[in-house]
Amino acid sequence: MSEEKKGFFARLKEGLTKTRDNIVRGIDSVFSGFSAIDDDFYEELEEILIMGDIGVNATTAIVERLKQQVKEKHIKEPSECKQLLIESIKEQMQVDETAYDFEKEQSVIMVIGVNGVGKTTSVGKLAGKLKDEGRKVLIAAADTFRAAAGDQLAEWASRADVPMIGGKEGADPASVVFDAVNAAKARGVDVLLIDTAGRLHNKKNLMEELRKMNRIIDKEFPNAHRENLIVLDGTTGQNALVQAREFGEVADLTGIILTKMDGTAKGGIAVAIQSELKVPVKYIGVGETIEDLQKFNSEEFVNALFDVNMEDIGELHLPENEQQTDTQEE
Ligand SMILES: Nc1nc2c(ncn2[C@@H]2O[C@H](COP(=O)(O)OP(=O)(O)OP(=O)(O)O)[C@@H](O)[C@H]2O)c(=O)[nH]1
Numbered sequence: 577m578s579e580e581k582k583g584f585f586a587r588l589k590e591g592l593t594k595t596r597d598n599i600v601r602g603i604d605s606v607f608s609g610f611s612a613i614d615d616d617f618y619e620e621l622e623e624i625l626i627m628g629d630i631g632v633n634a635t636t637a638i639v640e641r642l643k644q645q646v647k648e649k650h651i652k653e654p655s656e657c658k659q660l661l662i663e664s665i666k667e668q669m670q671v672d673e674t675a676y677d678f679e680k681e682q683s684v685i686m687v688i689g690v691n692g693v694g695k696t697t698s699v700g701k702l703a704g705k706l707k708d709e710g711r712k713v714l715i716a717a718a719d720t721f722r723a724a725a726g727d728q729l730a731e732w733a734s735r736a737d738v739p740m741i742g743g744k745e746g747a748d749p750a751s752v753v754f755d756a757v758n759a760a761k762a763r764g765v766d767v768l769l770i771d772t773a774g775r776l777h778n779k780k781n782l783m784e785e786l787r788k789m790n791r792i793i794d795k796e797f798p799n800a801h802r803e804n805l806i807v808l809d810g811t812t813g814q815n816a817l818v819q820a821r822e823f824g825e826v827a828d829l830t831g832i833i834l835t836k837m838d839g840t841a842k843g844g845i846a847v848a849i850q851s852e853l854k855v856p857v858k859y860i861g862v863g864e865t866i867e868d869l870q871k872f873n874s875e876e877f878v879n880a881l882f883d884v885n886m887e888d889i890g891e892l893h894l895p896e897n898e899q900q901t902d903t904q905e906e
Pocket residue numbers: 689690691692693694695696697698719722725772773774775835836837838860861862863864868
């Protein structure tokens with residue numbers, strides 16, 4: 577690599593440039609264009625948030641919270657609302673600490689989503705991250721439908737230096753899962769990561785296959801902590817919500833991996849997802865390399881979105897390793 581890689585926060589901020597142009601500029605113009613905080617002001621603000629892919633539910637909650645604060649704090653100037661709005665969005669997106677318990681427990685993580693959203697890449701990145709944290713990781717390549725998927729995952733497994741099971745084109749995905757679960761138990765693996773197909777002959781088959789895999793894990797490994805992480809492509813906007821709802825019908829979704837947040841104009845979808853689906857965004861991806869996936873942090877995300885300088889806001893409650901990496905690299 578010719579130039580030194582920037583810290584995650586800097587990459588996130590850069591990645592959110594288009595989203596920022598989309599949302600924050602509009603918000604700023606409302607704050608500077610209105611001389612009073614009235615119904616028109618709130619309406620205009622709502623419109624910009626909704627247009628910015630933040631979604632109706634989240635927008636309503638954010639604006640309601642803002643109204644309440646304006647009243648309580650006796651604020652008169654629209655410009656004084658900006659910080660309150662930022663805080664309100666952060667609150668809306670907070671992820672509970674327990675969301676990452678599975679990282680420390682014996683767990684089986686099934687990674688699901690439509691094809692091309694970044695499942696294989698995310699499994700590889702997550703494997704590397706957990707391995708670095710000292711966890712014993714095993715990858716199961718249950719996407720046996722797409723010819724190159726197994727090879728692609730094998731490459732990630734070797735990059736992350738973790739073993740992989742399965743990956744043979746045409747093999748029965750459920751039997752790959754069965755083998756992987758039993759290997760995980762026999763080898764005392766901490767985290768089993770399962771990459772699944774995003775496409776089969778038809779949608780019904782795909783959903784049936786997922787159900788079957790779920791049943792096998794439940795039956796063979798009832799004591800493991802279960803996670804079903806859906807991967808959503810941040811550039812698809814509202815369609816990501818539709819996908820999550822569909823997969824939610826066959827698997828109990830416990831979290832979201834939001835990928836391709838580098839260069840999307842629709843980054844506001846992160847806010848919408850959290851409030852519409854009540855499923856937390858646990859990781860975000862801002863590029864194609866192993867260090868480009870990080871835990872989602874609402875503070876960091878909203879600051880990056882609004883271009884708030886991290887130093888200006890004092891100590892952040894980032895997970896330890898992220899905090900160190902960013903300060904060192906920047
Ligand atoms: N820019 C960017 N590209 C990403 C990110 N995550 C994944 N990609 C790219 O998206 C493309 C698809 O990723 P895959 O991991 O193959 O997607 P998949 O969901 O496994 O696809 P199927 O195996 O077809 O179901 C690849 O070119 C990845 O490099 C990200 O965070 N940012």
